Amino acid sequence: MEAVPERHGIPPILAAIAAWILPGLGHLLLRRWGRAGAMFGVVAGLVMTGYLLRGVVFPIHLRDLRGDPLIFLGGVGDAGSGVFYALASILEKAGADVSRAAGDYGTRFIAAAGVANYLCIADAFEIASGRKP
Amino acid sequence: MLLFALLISVVLAALLRATTKERLRYAARSFALFIFLGLAIAWLLYPFSQ
Numbered sequence: 333m334e335a336v337p338e339r340h341g342i343p344p345i346l347a348a349i350a351a352w353i354l355p356g357l358g359h360l361l362l363r364r365w366g367r368a369g370a371m372f373g374v375v376a377g378l379v380m381t382g383y384l385l386r387g388v389v390f391p392i393h394l395r396d397l398r399g400d401p402l403i404f405l406g407g408v409g410d411a412g413s414g415v416f417y418a419l420a421s422i423l424e425k426a427g428a429d430v431s432r433a434a435g436d437y438g439t440r441f442i443a444a445a446g447v448a449n450y451l452c453i454a455d456a457f458e459i460a461s462g463r464k465p
Numbered sequence: 466m467l468l469f470a471l472l473i474s475v476v477l478a479a480l481l482r483a484t485t486k487e488r489l490r491y492a493a494r495s496f497a498l499f500i501f502l503g504l505a506i507a508w509l510l511y512p513f514s515q
Contacts, residue, residue: 366479367479367480370475370476370479371476371479373475374472374473374475374476374479375476377468377472378469378472381468440469441469444469444472444473448472448473448476451476451480452476452480455480465483
């Protein structure tokens with residue numbers, strides 16, 4: 333007999349928004365302590381390494397959709413890290429520097445953090461909606 | 466590369482596997498593959514950097 337996934341009292345959209353704002357918070361609300369810690373640690377580790385390497389944080393401007401869609405997509409990817417994206421100007425005080433290879437690596441770390449958190453948001457949504465145990 | 470491979474392996478294992486044992490095995494395998502493929506691609510591209 334197949335196990336019936338547990339339903340939680342938290343609306344899936346709320347779990348998803350919480351997971352986006354602060355990586356791991358969605359899983360924390362769903363009482364998935366281990367997963368919440370892992371998500372926060374991984375996203376924070378990736379994004380802070382990216383900032384230390386002085387990677388580029390792409391802004392989100394709708395006008396980039398016509399001019400340079402890759403910049404816009406970069407911004408959407410980076411924005412996945414929620415509060416870390418919002419605080420980028422504070423956390424990366426020195427600003428981006430891609431004149432060295434390290435800065436380019438940093439850009440990839442920041443993008444990977446955002447994309448990893450999008451996966452976590454989808455996971456929190458699935459758990460809250462009872463589709464995943 | 467090591468840090469990137471480690472962190473991405475951890476997040477994939479946490480999301481895609483249910484038990485701790487399965488997660489550890491998946492993360493270790495994923496980490497090893499990241500490193501192996503990264504080095505293999507680097508060596509394949511090495512002649513073009515000259």
